[in-house]
Amino acid sequence: MKEQVTAPSATVLGTTELDLIDRYWRAANYLSVGQIYLLDNPLLREPLTADHIKPRLLGHWGTTPGLNFIYAHLNRIIRNRDLDIIYICGPGHGGPGMVANTYLEGTYSEIYPDISADTDGMRKLFRQFSFPGGIPSHAAPETPGSIHEGGELGYALVHAYGAVFDNPDLIAACVVGDGEAETGPLAASWHSNKFINPARDGAVLPILHLNGYKIANPTLLGRAGDEDLRQLFTGYGYEPFFVEGSDPHQMHQAMAATFEQAFDRIRAIQQEARNGAPGNSCPRWPMIVFRSPKGWTGPKEVDGKKVEGFWRAHQVPVSNCREDAAHRKILEDWMRSYDPQDLFDTDGRLKGDLRALAPAGKRRMGANPHANGGLLRRELITPAIGDYAVAVKEERGRTVAQSTEILGRYLRDILTLNADNANFRIFGPDETESNRLGSVFEVTDRVWMEEIKPYDVGLARDGRVMEVLSEHLCQGWLEGYLLTGRHGLFSCYEAFIHIVDSMFNQHAKWLKVSRELPWRKPVSSLNYLLTSHVWRQDHNGFSHQDPGFVDLVANKKSDIVRIYLPPDANTLLWTSDHCLKTYNRINVIVAGKQPELQWLPMDEAVQHCEAGIGIWHWASNEQSAVEPDVVMACAGDVPTMETLAAVDLLRQNIPELSIRVVNVVDLMALQSNEQHPHGLTDEIFDKLFTPDRPVIFAYHGYPYLIHRLTYRRTNHGNIHVRGFIEEGTTTTPFDMTVLNELDRYHLAIGAIERVPGLKEKATDAVKLFRDKLEEHHRYVRQHGEDMPEISGWKWPYDNKGARIT
Numbered sequence: 175m176k177e178q179v180t181a182p183s184a185t186v187l188g189t190t191e192l193d194l195i196d197r198y199w200r201a202a203n204y205l206s207v208g209q210i211y212l213l214d215n216p217l218l219r220e221p222l223t224a225d226h227i228k229p230r231l232l233g234h235w236g237t238t239p240g241l242n243f244i245y246a247h248l249n250r251i252i253r254n255r256d257l258d259i260i261y262i263c264g265p266g267h268g269g270p271g272m273v274a275n276t277y278l279e280g281t282y283s284e285i286y287p288d289i290s291a292d293t294d295g296m297r298k299l300f301r302q303f304s305f306p307g308g309i310p311s312h313a314a315p316e317t318p319g320s321i322h323e324g325g326e327l328g329y330a331l332v333h334a335y336g337a338v339f340d341n342p343d344l345i346a347a348c349v350v351g352d353g354e355a356e357t358g359p360l361a362a363s364w365h366s367n368k369f370i371n372p373a374r375d376g377a378v379l380p381i382l383h384l385n386g387y388k389i390a391n392p393t394l395l396g397r398a399g400d401e402d403l404r405q406l407f408t409g410y411g412y413e414p415f416f417v418e419g420s421d422p423h424q425m426h427q428a429m430a431a432t433f434e435q436a437f438d439r440i441r442a443i444q445q446e447a448r449n450g451a452p453g454n455s456c457p458r459w460p461m462i463v464f465r466s467p468k469g470w471t472g473p474k475e476v477d478g479k480k481v482e483g484f485w486r487a488h489q490v491p492v493s494n495c496r497e498d499a500a501h502r503k504i505l506e507d508w509m510r511s512y513d514p515q516d517l518f519d520t521d522g523r524l525k526g527d528l529r530a531l532a533p534a535g536k537r538r539m540g541a542n543p544h545a546n547g548g549l550l551r552r553e554l555i556t557p558a559i560g561d562y563a564v565a566v567k568e569e570r571g572r573t574v575a576q577s578t579e580i581l582g583r584y585l586r587d588i589l590t591l592n593a594d595n596a597n598f599r600i601f602g603p604d605e606t607e608s609n610r611l612g613s614v615f616e617v618t619d620r621v622w623m624e625e626i627k628p629y630d631v632g633l634a635r636d637g638r639v640m641e642v643l644s645e646h647l648c649q650g651w652l653e654g655y656l657l658t659g660r661h662g663l664f665s666c667y668e669a670f671i672h673i674v675d676s677m678f679n680q681h682a683k684w685l686k687v688s689r690e691l692p693w694r695k696p697v698s699s700l701n702y703l704l705t706s707h708v709w710r711q712d713h714n715g716f717s718h719q720d721p722g723f724v725d726l727v728a729n730k731k732s733d734i735v736r737i738y739l740p741p742d743a744n745t746l747l748w749t750s751d752h753c754l755k756t757y758n759r760i761n762v763i764v765a766g767k768q769p770e771l772q773w774l775p776m777d778e779a780v781q782h783c784e785a786g787i788g789i790w791h792w793a794s795n796e797q798s799a800v801e802p803d804v805v806m807a808c809a810g811d812v813p814t815m816e817t818l819a820a821v822d823l824l825r826q827n828i829p830e831l832s833i834r835v836v837n838v839v840d841l842m843a844l845q846s847n848e849q850h851p852h853g854l855t856d857e858i859f860d861k862l863f864t865p866d867r868p869v870i871f872a873y874h875g876y877p878y879l880i881h882r883l884t885y886r887r888t889n890h891g892n893i894h895v896r897g898f899i900e901e902g903t904t905t906t907p908f909d910m911t912v913l914n915e916l917d918r919y920h921l922a923i924g925a926i927e928r929v930p931g932l933k934e935k936a937t938d939a940v941k942l943f944r945d946k947l948e949e950h951h952r953y954v955r956q957h958g959e960d961m962p963e964i965s966g967w968k969w970p971y972d973n974k975g976a977r978i979t
Contacts, residue, residue, distance in 0.1 A: 724737050
């Protein structure tokens, strides 16, 4: 391995090129400051007055000059080497720099013609920044060239790696801020280099931007010495290069020389791998540690207090420019120090010799199609779901299958059908086999670039299953993969998907805004398969029991989210096939992996899923001419089984009771059609659930969500929901439902208690059911397993409602 390189002394830039790149950097800095401060007088053609200053100064200067510096040097390397590079801006509020640079290169005005490349356009550019009706202060969907929402820190590097998987010619230059480097997801992201195959993937060049401070404190890595940093990143498997200083000319030479070495190293690693040389399968990729002052080139002091090189430069270094003439003078001197007349012509256009520094066409980082992945997206090739159907005909609820195992065969064949396109991967935290998707390993392996032992199983350099015990990395890789035009699936234990709650939030927000931007082309949906769920985590206990992720999902804009609870394998096949074909959505599928009863033949499964909700007439005994006495509703595989077992108990013991069974696959169908595109009209909802009859609703998750979704319905006061009520332990599967009162006996008793006048007539049935609960309690604690009549129960009726003997 090469030794650490600190500020190479080689003179890469000639005098003319050095002057040009420095002027280009000054232009980006000038535009960045203008965005934070100015309403008018964009080129300082007259002295600044209070009316030229925004009334509310919002934005972040501290990180921006360093980001601009890097952008200018990346432009140089792209132009000289004809490279395909995207810029991922980790420092969250570096938005002024990203906007400034895409404006300088011409991309911004092409996308937003009203922000023209002249004085009037510059005025509008400044005014819109952090202004009502304008754009955010961070790199956002509105920012050309961005695939990374900068509002929350921690995800830049993992997005960069996701972007380059299966993108052999792409390089993601990822700037990691030293504040961001303190987050847990970012700390784990450094390990992503161990999943890059240089023969088929692109490359990531991490640039750790150390300016020493975050909002009001020093940063940990900013205070670390070079030797500690060298050892840290060498230990992570990188080859670190160092660029440090504050003198612009020296820093330009150092960065230019370092980029030459870093990109030479990337090219050498890839050529070696692609030529079949027996090199290191897990090479040391280069990374750069870039130290520059926070607020570089800004005011040294304000009101006698240190600003440049200190945390006071983080946001708005001169804060009272509208009211305080002395502050306004500091701002004017600061902006004039960039010499705008040397940068822009009389019309306000960037001067020609500087415009020539930007790459052309799609090589501009703001115009790179990988940063608008819908431009590159190809439809996923999927097999016919009927080829995997579980045979369910007359014997509903009597055939047993593992639904996710069936799905695994379907996913296996998707991998095969799309092998040439290399645009589908499966992501999960070491759980693909555990979640019964193991059939995929018949055609691929897990990605593994480190040493493979002779006894290892299922590891390969060219695998298409991404497993690492970090939900953050799985989510981030998949997001980067999707945002650059590909497809994927994230399979996870239900309880632990909460680890990425905040990442889900950010991606949902990204999609919400992107859908409103006509130039942002649709990307493939983010698809979650949540299995090993709450009702079948009885062996792991309370720590593994939490169905609440869907509550978070349901908070988001209705255009974005979908929640599916397929009750068996055939409905899971339809749901998964549907979700993988959608775009600009977040789809959550909750399905069990354990052996379970199968209910619907494929033709009925398709019809039921397309509707999202429906009456299961074969399970009901109501007379069509009148409303039923009670509606037994269910959503989720275990709640469906317990509901049908409860219906069986009621039909046996109270045969005159008229029962309707309603099953919900698409949870958002419960909402009004005015609230969600999949929602039912009030008329249809009332036809299913009746306007006035009791509804016993067995739900997979927390009961409150069903009430949230249905609170405006006519019959909401009669909807009684059973679900997870935070009772769990290591116990039997049926005992888990009993602890949470979701079991068949509690459901049957609930129906009896809520049908008017029935409780007094059915005292024997209620006593029987309560006695069964006591018997169950004794039995499981003596034998450690469920009673045979529970574990062996099957649906005992044929399609005409006759009991099978």
